[in-house]
Amino acid sequence: MAIRERLSGNEAMAVAMRQINPDVVAAFPITPSTEIPQYFSQFVSNGEVDTEFVAVESEHSAMSACIGAAAAGARAMTATSANGLALMWEMLYIAASSRLPITMSCVNRALSGPINIHNDHSDSMGARDSGWIQLYSENNQEAYDNLLQALRIGEHEDVMLPVMVCQDGFITSHAVENIELLEDDKVKGFVGEYEPDHYMMNPKEPIGVGPLDLPAYYFEHKRQQAEAIKRSKKVIMDVAKEYEKLTGRSYGYFEEYKLNDAEIAIVIINSTAGTAKTVVDKLRDNGIKAGLLKIRVFRPFPAEEITAALKNVKAIAVMDKAESFSAVGGPLFTEIKAALYGVADGINIINYIYGLGGRDVRSDDIELVYNALLEIQKTGKTGETYRYVGVRE
Amino acid sequence: MRNRPSVKRMTPDISWKDITPGGTIYDAGNAEDFKTGDWRAMKPVWIVEKCTQCMLCPPVCPDTSIPVKDSKRLDYDYDHCKGCGVCVEICPFDAIDFVKEGE
Numbered sequence: 001m002a003i004r005e006r007l008s009g010n011e012a013m014a015v016a017m018r019q020i021n022p023d024v025v026a027a028f029p030i031t032p033s034t035e036i037p038q039y040f041s042q043f044v045s046n047g048e049v050d051t052e053f054v055a056v057e058s059e060h061s062a063m064s065a066c067i068g069a070a071a072a073g074a075r076a077m078t079a080t081s082a083n084g085l086a087l088m089w090e091m092l093y094i095a096a097s098s099r100l101p102i103t104m105s106c107v108n109r110a111l112s113g114p115i116n117i118h119n120d121h122s123d124s125m126g127a128r129d130s131g132w133i134q135l136y137s138e139n140n141q142e143a144y145d146n147l148l149q150a151l152r153i154g155e156h157e158d159v160m161l162p163v164m165v166c167q168d169g170f171i172t173s174h175a176v177e178n179i180e181l182l183e184d185d186k187v188k189g190f191v192g193e194y195e196p197d198h199y200m201m202n203p204k205e206p207i208g209v210g211p212l213d214l215p216a217y218y219f220e221h222k223r224q225q226a227e228a229i230k231r232s233k234k235v236i237m238d239v240a241k242e243y244e245k246l247t248g249r250s251y252g253y254f255e256e257y258k259l260n261d262a263e264i265a266i267v268i269i270n271s272t273a274g275t276a277k278t279v280v281d282k283l284r285d286n287g288i289k290a291g292l293l294k295i296r297v298f299r300p301f302p303a304e305e306i307t308a309a310l311k312n313v314k315a316i317a318v319m320d321k322a323e324s325f326s327a328v329g330g331p332l333f334t335e336i337k338a339a340l341y342g343v344a345d346g347i348n349i350i351n352y353i354y355g356l357g358g359r360d361v362r363s364d365d366i367e368l369v370y371n372a373l374l375e376i377q378k379t380g381k382t383g384e385t386y387r388y389v390g391v392r393e
Numbered sequence: 394m395r396n397r398p399s400v401k402r403m404t405p406d407i408s409w410k411d412i413t414p415g416g417t418i419y420d421a422g423n424a425e426d427f428k429t430g431d432w433r434a435m436k437p438v439w440i441v442e443k444c445t446q447c448m449l450c451p452p453v454c455p456d457t458s459i460p461v462k463d464s465k466r467l468d469y470d471y472d473h474c475k476g477c478g479v480c481v482e483i484c485p486f487d488a489i490d491f492v493k494e495g496e
Contacts, residue, residue, distance in 0.1 A: 209418075216405045
């Protein structure tokens with residue numbers, strides 16, 4: 001029987017880490033992810049885990065310590081947010097290119113500046129090209145479930161890549177909600193032991209990790225790394241199926257909410273999907289065919305599957321909780337638009353930047369977006385595609 | 394392709410399918426395969442008839458590229474000589490010429 005609990009998103013991540021009992025956790029406190037290493041260090045002090053907890057002096061060192069530990073053959077985990085993630089930047093790339101399956105809880109927060117501690121997705125969206133697999137979570141339950149699956153995905157021999165599990169800072173990281181936990185032994189059975197083929201602490205096979213890679217080899221390594229993240233798509237689904245057998249909770253690349261016969265739809269990431277679902281229900285009560293697609297896997301980007309799910313929708317609004325300063329729209333918008341191009345042309349598609357720096361996003365705001373889609377559906381005119389909701393004009 | 398090397402050694406004609414993941418080096422002691430002399434721009438040339446075997450040049454070579462046998466220096470190990478020219482400077486007898494590589 002699963003355990004019914006009430007936990008915040010941060011507590012859920014720390015509990016998952018206790019159940020995983022990783023070899024090494026190296027982390028530095030930063031709002032709003034601080035509680036994860038804080039709770040976890042209590043588990044260490046209480047002797048509830050065997051983990052070597054490294055209290056580093058910066059996030060750059062946190063990721064460096066994880067890289068060193070993973071290269072040595074350890075299962076290494078960390079947690080961070082915003083500027084902490086930014087300080088890890090160069091090491092994120094090194095972790096991924098060295099093919100070290102480190103697992104991170106990324107509690108999404110606006111990346112300074114101006115300095116702000118509240119939620120948006122500018123931190124992890126900025127890290128989208130670092131080679132990490134990115135899983136996003138609507139609530140504490142999804143964050144917990146994603147973290148357990150993340151290990152199996154990243155450590156799979158066809159993948160060997162680091163994975164970050166993202167959730168919304170404060171909104172889900174600090175809000176206490178009901179959650180269903182697995183028993184410790186079931187988690188242990190699911191995640192298993194990390195047994196890499198090659199590791200630096202193996203006296204029978206001395207290896208060198210992270211050597212200089214000049215023009216004769218670097219390109220081949222990048223091509224191989226791209227292949228690994230392509231292959232992760234299958235692994236993500238296989239792991240989800242196995243997890244569903246264990247828990248009854250089903251996961252895919254994304255969640256479709258009343259999308260099957262939808263004529264208007266929004267594409268959204270993380271906690272605001274919850275707010276948007278309420279709006280979808282309300283619109284459906286009024287006979288409006290509204291739907292929603294919530295991204296779970298952003299890296300690798302499931303372009304074909306998203307296109308198949310959206311191809312019959314008449315008008316789409318892609319919601320970005322991050323600016324990319326491309327002057328044409330947010331990061332999710334450009335990806336979705338590129339996915340649809342040449343495959344599902346003729347769909348009217350617009351972009352909304354919303355909720356930056358923790359600006360509250362209410363059901364009214366989401367309703368405004370659906371109303372704009374209804375107008376587009378009626379007139380057939382897209383108008384300005386690069387829009388904002390919730391900003392003072 | 395799996396995350397394990399299909400070859401032990403990387404060569405310049407290896408494909409991305411076979412190259413070791415992350416560039417990990419699986420065989421210790423492979424430095425002997427690495428010819429560090431190939432980026433030499435200037436090349437020292439030993440003029441045997443002017444050489445007095447004073448033995449000033451072998452110890453100043455940073456790359457141990459002047460082999461010594463029976464207390465006498467031999468010709469350069471061009472696989473590892475980087476053309477720094479320290480031996481040219483130290484030679485009191487103008488017994489080492491210094492020319493552009495390829496000339």
